[in-house]
Amino acid sequence: MDPWGEFISSFRIGDVGPTALVVIIVVMILRGDLVPKSNANSWKDAASSWKDAFEKSQQAGEIKDDQITKLVDATAVVARALDALPRAEGGELDGISDTTETRRRRSQG
Numbered sequence: 574m575d576p577w578g579e580f581i582s583s584f585r586i587g588d589v590g591p592t593a594l595v596v597i598i599v600v601m602i603l604r605g606d607l608v609p610k611s612n613a614n615s616w617k618d619a620a621s622s623w624k625d626a627f628e629k630s631q632q633a634g635e636i637k638d639d640q641i642t643k644l645v646d647a648t649a650v651v652a653r654a655l656d657a658l659p660r661a662e663g664g665e666l667d668g669i670s671d672t673t674e675t676r677r678r679r680s681q682g
Contacts, residue, residue, distance in 0.1 A: 581601075
């Protein structure tokens with residue numbers, strides 16, 4: 574507990590006068606220790622909506638990761654299928670040897 578809270582909790586209501594009690598309440602309001610219930614509820618609602626948005630974002634990220642994994646797997650299958658195609662004799666294209674490694678380097682950019 575913070576020092577101010579310990580100080581306040583050490584008093585009983587009967588030990589302090591009405592003026593001191595009002596001063597303590599005003600100080601607690603100014604420090605933010607006492608807030609209206611409507612503010613506390615709106616903060617709770619805002620926190621809840623941010624939490625929901627975060628969870629939806631996490632789910633979307635997992636779906637995106639799954640889709641990327643599937644696309645990478647499909648790309649590997651297509652690359653193997655293209656590598657299995659027969660090559661024309663000569664294999665020269667614009668002065669560059671058209672080997673599997675060359676095709677892969679060109680496709681990767």
